[in-house]
Amino acid sequence: MEHQLLHIADCEREVRIQLAYAEAAPAIEAAYEHAQQDLTIEGFRKGMAPIELFKQRYGAKIEADALESLGQRLVRELARQQQWALLSDPQLINIQRSPESIGFTFRYYTLPELQIDLAGIKLQKPVVEVTDEDVESQLERLRLRYGTVQETAEQVTDYYHEVTLHFQPTDPMTGTPLLGEQSEEITFALYDPEIPLELRERLLNTRVGDSFLHTFSGTDFGQPEQPAQAYQITVHAIRRILPAELTPEFVHQISGGQLHDVESLRQFLRKELQQQHERDARSILRSQLELELARRYPFTPPKPVVQSIARDLIQSLQRGELHVPAEYLREGEAGIYRFLAELAELQARLSVLELLLLRQYQVQLAPEELNALAQSLNMAETDLRKQLQEDPDLEYDLRRRKLWQLLLQNTDVEPVPYADYVRQHPHA
DSSP states (O other): OEEEEEEOSSSEEEEEEEEEHHHHHHHHHHHHHHHHHHOOOTTSOTTOSOHHHHHHHHHHHHHHHHHHHHHHHHHHHHHHHHTOOOSSOOEEEEEEEOSSEEEEEEEEEOOOSOOOOOTTOEEEEEEOOOOHHHHHHHHHHHHHHTSEEOSOOSBOOSSSEEEEEEEEEEOTTTOOBOTTOOOEEEEEETTOTTSOHHHHHHHTTOBTTOEEEEEEOGGGGTOTTSOOEEEEEEEEEEEEEEOOOOOHHHHHHHTTTSOOSHHHHHHHHHHHHHHHHHHHHHHHHHHHHHHHHHHHOOOOOOHHHHHHHHHHHHHHHHTTOSOOOHHHHTTTHHHHHHHHHHHHHHHHHHHHHHHHHHHHTTOOOOHHHHHHHHHHTTSOHHHHHHHHHHOHHHHHHHHHHHHHHHHHHTSEEEEEEHHHHHHHOTTO
8 A cells, every 4th residue: 555645734634545456355345245234135135135236236335435434444544653633534535446456535634733832922920919908808798698688678778788670671762661672680789799880889779669771881791892781770679688797606607617717717718819810810821822822823724623613603602602892793794704703713723732732742641640630539540540531521621731831831921910911901
């Protein structure tokens, strides 16, 4: 058998395989034998029809299927021998037959020929120092969360209240209800920082039955690309929240017996807030690095990968999990398609870069890492290894996490105060 490899595009290859007809003959004969056992020809019992009759009636299809299967097997054997990274099933392009030989042409997608260099990449890490005020604010939220809710209150006099609101979508110009739009009831605790400040202020001093028109912008909920929506809001119920007393008994209760005094709770909250800021900062650093790598290496990703991601994005859009930025929405349907296409290509390129980096850095899970992970999960290391063998996606996810930790350790990172970072990156 001989083969020739052709470079079609960044990730696209063609392999042409040539072999003597005698090398393919056993696969063809085996296909006829299977067909003779599985197919029935009228007038003959199953498995008893002459092989010549099968060749006469079904020969073209049987041989075509047999040769394609043979070609697929040969391509995969070449891929294994030469360590190709197949990103899709090889696709048969052409078969050329003669009495002496058979030639196959297969197209497949693989990793681009790149050596990724992190030199010169500088990232900015937003740094947040937890203040005493942050800790006290968390303490106050805990007191409210575990506080006592009175059945009713006449009026919202401060943020220590819980309100049930009726939302009716309306026309922002006329204030009339929108036909076909369903209303809904939502209960808010006014101390919740996720509630838009303007709405919280509007609710102060309201009573049950009060109603007002309010327009939400996309920025109210962290989605600036979403269009504004107006609602007629009616206050249906008001309940007063009496904060829990900050006592050792309270600390013991909410910590499940792990903490015993208020000062230890403060220290725990400070540590938790700092760890959350660190997790957020690592996520921001990873996003910066991904975008910089995508900018540095603008190869064309494999079409099947792009198409698969695009299908997932469309489903996310239909479920309301993906939001189209305003600049694309202004272009109508064409803009939405352009946004999905650009995002699918970017995500496909990032997924291929990740595979390249895993191979370049030869990222594997070390025995001591598996042992530590098993201990953290309170399970035997042998059970963890078995689970990883049965679930390749889990093993791949752990390798990915290790990869990004390694990459960020080998990249120049500049700490920047959070306020300065926000000023420099207002849309981050």
